[in-house]
Amino acid sequence: MKIVTERRGGKTVLSLKEERLDAHNSGELKERISKLFEEGGRDIIVDLHEVEFIDSSGLGALLSGHKNAAQRSAGFALAGLQPRVKSMFELTRLQRVFEIYPDLCEALTG
Amino acid sequence: MKIVTERRGGKTVLSLKEERLDAHNSGELKERISKLFEEGGRDIIVDLHEVEFIDSSGLGALLSGHKNAAQRSAGFALAGLQPRVKSMFELTRLQRVFEIYPDLCEALTG
Amino acid sequence: MAPSPENILNLDIQVPNQTRYLRLVGNIAQLVAKEIEAVAGDRDALAYHLNLVLTEAVTNAIQYGSGSHAEGKIRIFLSYENSDLCVRVYDHGAGFDLESVSAPDDAALSERGRGLFFIRSLMDTVEYRKTECGNVLEMKKRVA
Amino acid sequence: MAPSPENILNLDIQVPNQTRYLRLVGNIAQLVAKEIEAVAGDRDALAYHLNLVLTEAVTNAIQYGSGSHAEGKIRIFLSYENSDLCVRVYDHGAGFDLESVSAPDDAALSERGRGLFFIRSLMDTVEYRKTECGNVLEMKKRVA
Ligand SMILES: Nc1ncnc2c1ncn2[C@@H]1O[C@H](COP(=O)(O)OP(=O)(O)O)[C@@H](O)[C@H]1O
Ligand SMILES: Nc1ncnc2c1ncn2[C@@H]1O[C@H](COP(=O)(O)OP(=O)(O)O)[C@@H](O)[C@H]1O
Numbered sequence: 001m002k003i004v005t006e007r008r009g010g011k012t013v014l015s016l017k018e019e020r021l022d023a024h025n026s027g028e029l030k031e032r033i034s035k036l037f038e039e040g041g042r043d044i045i046v047d048l049h050e051v052e053f054i055d056s057s058g059l060g061a062l063l064s065g066h067k068n069a070a071q072r073s074a075g076f077a078l079a080g081l082q083p084r085v086k087s088m089f090e091l092t093r094l095q096r097v098f099e100i101y102p103d104l105c106e107a108l109t110g
Numbered sequence: 111m112k113i114v115t116e117r118r119g120g121k122t123v124l125s126l127k128e129e130r131l132d133a134h135n136s137g138e139l140k141e142r143i144s145k146l147f148e149e150g151g152r153d154i155i156v157d158l159h160e161v162e163f164i165d166s167s168g169l170g171a172l173l174s175g176h177k178n179a180a181q182r183s184a185g186f187a188l189a190g191l192q193p194r195v196k197s198m199f200e201l202t203r204l205q206r207v208f209e210i211y212p213d214l215c216e217a218l219t220g
Numbered sequence: 221m222a223p224s225p226e227n228i229l230n231l232d233i234q235v236p237n238q239t240r241y242l243r244l245v246g247n248i249a250q251l252v253a254k255e256i257e258a259v260a261g262d263r264d265a266l267a268y269h270l271n272l273v274l275t276e277a278v279t280n281a282i283q284y285g286s287g288s289h290a291e292g293k294i295r296i297f298l299s300y301e302n303s304d305l306c307v308r309v310y311d312h313g314a315g316f317d318l319e320s321v322s323a324p325d326d327a328a329l330s331e332r333g334r335g336l337f338f339i340r341s342l343m344d345t346v347e348y349r350k351t352e353c354g355n356v357l358e359m360k361k362r363v364a
Numbered sequence: 365m366a367p368s369p370e371n372i373l374n375l376d377i378q379v380p381n382q383t384r385y386l387r388l389v390g391n392i393a394q395l396v397a398k399e400i401e402a403v404a405g406d407r408d409a410l411a412y413h414l415n416l417v418l419t420e421a422v423t424n425a426i427q428y429g430s431g432s433h434a435e436g437k438i439r440i441f442l443s444y445e446n447s448d449l450c451v452r453v454y455d456h457g458a459g460f461d462l463e464s465v466s467a468p469d470d471a472a473l474s475e476r477g478r479g480l481f482f483i484r485s486l487m488d489t490v491e492y493r494k495t496e497c498g499n500v501l502e503m504k505k506r507v508a
Contacts, residue, residue, distance in 0.1 A: 022246070023279040024239035053246070053268070055275045056334035063331050084268045091341055092334055093326055132390070133423040134383035163390070163412070165419045166478035173475050194412045201485055202478055203470055227380070228437065229388075234374040241373075244399045248392055255388045293372065 001025035003032055009108050011043040011075070012036055021051050021058035030061040034068055042074045045107045049080030054088050066098060075099075079107035111135035113142055119218050121153040121185070122146055131161050131168035140171040144178055152184045155217045159190030164198050176208060185209075189217035227257065229300040237282045237294045245278050245296055246271040249307075256300055256363060266363060269342040270305070274298075276335035277309040277357050285311020285355065295353070303364035307343075310354045318348040318357075371401065373444040381426045381438045389422050389440055390415040393451075400444055400507060410507060413486040414449070418442075420479035421453040421501050429455020429499065439497070447508035451487075454498045462492040462501075 002017035014032065018025060036044055046062065048054075062078065069076035077099040081089070089095040101107035112127035124142065128135060146154055156172065158164075172188065179186035187209040191199070199205040211217035229252060235241040253267040274296065281294050297308040323340075324333040340346055343359040350356075373396060379385040397411035418440065425438050441452040467484075468477040484490055487503040494500075 020243055020246070022239070022242050022275050023283075024242050053271060053275075055272055055279070056332075056338055057279065059334060060331035063329055067329060084265075088272070088338075092324070092337070097329065130387055130390070132383070132386050132419055133427075134386050163415060163419075165416060165423070166476075166482055167423065169478060170475035173473055177473060177475075194409075198416075198482075202468070202481070207473065228378070229380070229385075230376075230378040232374075232376040234372070236372060241399065244373075244395055247395050251388055251391050251395070255385065 001028045003029070005032075005036075011045055011108060012041050013045045013047055013104065013108075015047040015049075015104075016051050018051060020053045021048075021061070022053065022055045023057040026055075026057040026061040029058070030064045033061070033065040037065075037068050037072060037074065042072075044069065044075065045077045045079055045101075045104065047079050047104045047107075048085060049082070049103065051085055052082060054085050056092075059088065059092060059094060062098070063094070077101060077107050077110075079104045111138045113139070115142075115146075121155055121218060122151050123155045123157055123214065123218075125157040125159075125214075126161050128161060130163040131158075131171070132163065132165045133167040136165075136167040136171040139168070140174045143171070143175040147175075147178050147182060147184065152182075154179065154185065155187045155189055155211075155214065157189045157214045157217075158195060159192070159213065161195055162192060164195050166202075169198065169202060169204060172208070173204070187211060187217050187220075189214045227300070227302055229255075229298075231296075231298040233296040233298070234293050235278075235296070237286050237292055239279065239282060241294075242275050242278055246275040249274040249298060252298060252300065256305075261363075270307070273339050273342055273359060274307060274309070276338050277307070277359065280335055280357070281309050281311040281313075284316070285313035300363075303362055305361045305363055307359045309357045311357075312354045315350060315355045316348070318346065371444070371446055373399075373442075375440075375442040377440045377442070378437050379422075379440070381430050381436055383423065383426060385438075386419050386422055390419040393418040393442060396442060396444065400449075405507075414451070417483050417486055417503060418451060418453070420482050421451070421503065424479055424501070425453050425455040425457075428460070429457035444507075447506055449505045449507055451503045453501045454495075455501075456498045459494060459499045460492070462490065 004015040004017060006013050033044065066076050079101045080103050081100060101110055114125040114127060116123050143154065176186050189211045190213050191210060211220050233245065235245060249270040250267040253270045254263055278294055278296065295310040299306045321336050323337050324330055339359055343361045345360045347358045348355065377389065379389060393414040394411040397414045398407060422438055422440065439454040443450045465480050467481050468474055483503055487505045489504045491502045492499065
């Protein structure tokens with residue numbers, strides 16, 4: 001899966017360059033996030049603004065990142081959710097679990 | 111079908127607001143063009159820049175306009191063909207028949 | 221309204237049981253939803269929902285349903301008739317008891333178990349049964 | 365390469381015999397082309413070409429092929445197996461002699477007669493024959 005990883009303002013930004021986050025690529029996303037934490041990542045932001053579609057396995061991969069961060073008292077935030085993607089978080093009540101920012105800029109300053 | 115008709119620089123511009131020009135809407139396009147000529151239209155430009163797909167009936171509707179114009183010694187030009195659309199004119203050798211401009215601006219001044 | 225043949229769509233699709241085909245199947249469902257005449261509500265929402273439901277059901281068929289009869293293929297059936305959408309996804313695994321699958325526990329933050337939750341939330345009826353062609357998950361929704 | 369089940373796709377589609385469904389059928393063909401693994405050349409070109417070929421064939425089935433058996437539906441069959449694309453469009457009209465249809469006369473500027481020209485130009489083989497399920501236009505292309 002296409003992911004661009006950058007350091008910005010002391011945080012690690014993962015920008016997903018995929019229209020879909022589903023069972024075909026969510027396993028890889030989960031691995032990438034978990035590897036970043038293992039390597040000492042403290043503040044991770046996943047930028048989802050290019051993602052038009054997310055399924056339950058995509059939510060699962062992000063939850064894995066969230067739990068990983070909580071265990072290490074590290075930061076884990078999501079940014080740039082499109083309305084339909086956001087509504088999947090709402091339907092599963094996961095919008096209350098994640099730290100969610102409208103866009104990357106706010107996630108970096110927030 | 112969605113067509114925006116405007117007068118610009120003494121010419122009549124038909125902008126097709128459809129992704130596809132096929133047997134579902136080409137009949138209507140043909141009618142619209144022929145009506146414009148009947149009403150005394152002298153210089154018609156069809157702006158195709160939003161059209162991503164054209165089939166043989168779409169080419170037929172445009173040919174009908176071309177022949178109508180020739181009979182009346184009026185002008186009939188096409189503008190803004192996307193590469194794939196253009197290649198359909200080439201495959202049928204119709205790019206030599208039509209007056210074709212890269213974009214509307216050139217069609218208006220050309 | 222009486223059923224009219226103009227409103228009948230049928231798609232019978234077979235794809236390899238690999239996750240890379242989820243996109244194709246989901247996107248086809250999305251195109252169908254966008255073409256449906258009767259949609260009273262939000263056509264784009266239906267398109268997303270149908271894409272999601274198919275994606276979840278096919279993922280499960282790939283993950284749990286690839287038994288010896290599978291021949292490496294997943295079969296999907298999609299129909300629209302007189303405002304009724306019907307989606308069937310076949311599998312050749314051991315099967316399961318749909319009724320015993322409960323909604324995910326919010327507090328547990330489990331990474332799994334939201335597929336059937338989505339399907340149940342977004343469709344009107346969901347059934348799972350054994351047939352001669354394998355197990356089938358049948359999902360219906362009235363879209364008028 | 366030997367055929368592998370991973371490469372097998374099958375779609376069997378029925379739509380009302382109305383031109384408003386051309387877009388759905390064409391776009392489905394386009395999605396299939398984009399998903400095909402083996403495409404050596406330009407995947408977007410294949411997607412356009414398959415969309416066009418299906419659009420032309422279904423238009424003809426709607427315009428010339430709606431006999432008494434039609435029940436208002438058009439059946440389309442699309443398969444991809446081991447680098448071979450096969451498209452079949454069924455009709456229930458009087459049929460016609462494909463061989464007797466010649467390429468359009470460039471000088472005449474006729475508004476019609478470019479549908480089969482496109483199909484022949486873009487596919488490797490084209491056949492039309494009567495079967496028990498109606499007449500069928502079969503178009504094949506090797507995309508490896
Ligand atoms: N086609 C199937 N065959 C067998 N078991 C299934 C099938 N679909 C779902 N299940 C069972 O139902 C459970 C819940 O499925 P689902 O809600 O999609 O979540 P997940 O697949 O993430 O566990 C699965 O864990 C599995 O045990
Ligand atoms: N399915 C069909 N049944 C009967 N006749 C057909 C069929 N398809 C094509 N034809 C005949 O072949 C001719 C050429 O078809 P085509 O190249 O698609 O151009 P057009 O439809 O614009 O005339 C048609 O005019 C028609 O007479």
